[in-house]
Amino acid sequence: MNGAHFVVQALKEQNITQVFGYPGGAIMPLYDALFDGGVEHLLCRHEQGAAMAAIGYARATGKVGVCIATSGPGATNLITGLADALLDSIPIIAITGQVPTHLIGTDAFQEVDVLGLSLACTKHSFMVQSAEELGPIIEQAFEIATTGRPGPVLIDIPKDIQVGPSVAHALAKLVNSDKQLNSKRIEQAKSMIESAKQPLLYIGGGVGMANAVEELRDFIQETKIPSVCTLKAIGCVPHHSPYFMGMVGMHGSKASNLAIQECDLLIAVGARFDDRVTGKLDEFAPNAKVIHLDIDAAEIDKLRQVTLSMTDNLKQVLPAIKAKTNIAPWQKQVAKMKIDYANRYDHPGEPIFAPALLRKLAEIMPTDTVICSDVGQHQMWVAQHMFVDRPENHISSSGLGTMGFGVPAAVGAQVARPNDTVIAVSGDGSFMMNVQELGTIKRKQLPVKILLIDNQRLGMVRQWQELFFNGRYSETILTDNPDFVTLASAFDIPGETIVTKSQIDQALQRLLKSEGPYLLHVSISEEENVWPLVPPGAANDQMMESVG
Amino acid sequence: MKSLLIIEAKKSPEFLERLLRVCRHRGFTVDSINAETGSVKQVSHITLTVCSERDISLLTKQIEKIVGVLQVATLQQEQNIKATA
Secondary structure (H helix, E strand, O other), X not given: OEHHHHHHHHHHHOOOOEEEEOOOHHHHHHHHHHHOOOOEEEEOOOHHHHHHHHHXXXXXXXXXXXXXXXXXXXXXXXHHHHHHHHHOOOOEEEEEXXXXXXXXXXXXXXXXXXXXXXXXXXXXXEEOOOHHHHHHHHHHHHHHHHOOOOOOEEEEEEHHHHHOEOOOOOOOOXXXXXXXXXXXXXXXXXXXXXXXXXXXXXXXXXXXXOOOHHHHHHHHHHHOOOEEEOHHHOOOOOOOOOOEEEEOOOOOOHHHHHHHHHOOEEEEEOOOOOHHHHXXXXXXOOOOEEEEEOOOHHHOOOOOOOOEEEOOOHHHHHHHOOOXXXXXXXXHHHHHHHHHOOOOOOOOXXXXXXXXXXXXHHHHOOOXXXXXXXXXXXXXXXXXXXXXXXXXXXXXXXXXXXXXXXXHHHHHHHHHOOOOOEEEEEEHHHHHHHHHHHHHHHHHOOXXXXXXXXXXXXXXXXXXXXXXXXXXXXXOEOOOOOOHHHHXXXXXXXXXXXXXXXXXXXXXXHHHHOOOOEEEEEEEOOOOOOOOEOOOOOOOOOOEXXXX | OEEEEEEEEEOOOOHXXXXXXXXXXXXOEEEEEEEEEOOOOOEEEEEEEEEOOXXXXXXXXXXXXXXXXXXXXXXXXXXOOOOOO
């Protein structure tokens, strides 16, 4: 068995059945081993697409996603995907080929210092230097990617190690490392919860990553504490929960942002006080004591000094801090805010109002539909107006905000969950950034549905230019977009364009009922903006709202 | 504010790169550095003087997350300590 076959065998031992990638010179031995090695490989049409498909696969399942690329440009093309996974704490393994060991450092063909490049965009990275290291490194890589705060890990394997003989390595059994909870802190947390008059849960992506959704829901069921969530935590709390206020932050709901400002105890659960959430940090939750629960100790006191912190597994700590609450007036106030500031969909005129379209889609799509957002105005409209009831059903590039994420993430999600409906919601700007992945959809005959919301603009940047740059629309006008339906048809993907409200119902039905992939191209006004908006540098209660 | 850090880490070719990148990215300037690797246990001992307006704990928590780090100690933290390079 050579090194490359050993890698495939090691992937199988880690229960990897599916990988995404793109071959090239320095990774050819591994592709030869994959040819009949028993691990399914999907050829994406760009390494960035492969990395994002691996992310989509990981996010839709909770498993590790794996992507593969060759040395040099193959590896550099992975970088954006790795950074995306790092910012959103997604467990993926990237395997890159490297030039043979004796050529490293000689500026050989397609040689780049991948380990050096990886330092800022991975949780950890390895360069394999001998056959003996291969087994232990693969094992460590999976452990690092999946334990503690998850993240991407890169393994760079020189070609000579792929073709050379392998060295057997016995897989160690991972030991559950849950630690004993600190009883004093648990009691302090319960005491703070019991004495709070206006407590609020601020729920982040860590809940889903810790697989602690059920524990969170039990906690909410028992304490009836109102909650808000980050973009990445959408789906953790059922949307119909009476005290769930939706997303918080720059484009959060008005009720959420006001509740944050009024709470007297903020319980941050797997959240990191990101600037898009807090607005002006000094004025975020100004009257609140803070309990911060996060597996990553480096997040504690990073941006907000907290009253109490615990860095335990959320599955352990959430059941332990359940406490009796007596907060009826606060619950009443929050429920009223939720009603008073509910979204409205009675948009005048015939042009399509994207929020209403997305709301309608959410109402009629199958329960276990996976929504993969791209990045921009449509991403925020999805977050504000659609609803999913599991975090793995809402996949969005939250931390890095990577345009071009939606379609390849949907590819990965659809491969992972072939029996569920997967919809990529994209914008005309984002769609063109990884449009080559339509070729991947065609190759695998994936039934990915694409909802392309087209305002012929880089809409989010255009909105800021309108509001903060005196309407100087520098390089955001895309009236020279291609004919998207014709473009999709070149990949054998059927589609249609709609422009008026009266077309919506039937077009959505055709989208959902198509057996294969489908593109629904929706033309909207370039003047629609995302509201509310907390302007940069402002506190969350200083929201700008639509005057229409 | 200057701080003196003593770090022990498993020896690896790129560890210093990882360490210095984290220092810069998190807003700390390295004033001096001394690194030695023991021949027996393959452990690197690094003494680092860093300077920043930010609280030193923001850096030490990030350094503790680097894979291979065994121990981080903050020996001094005062306005004007002498670098010991």
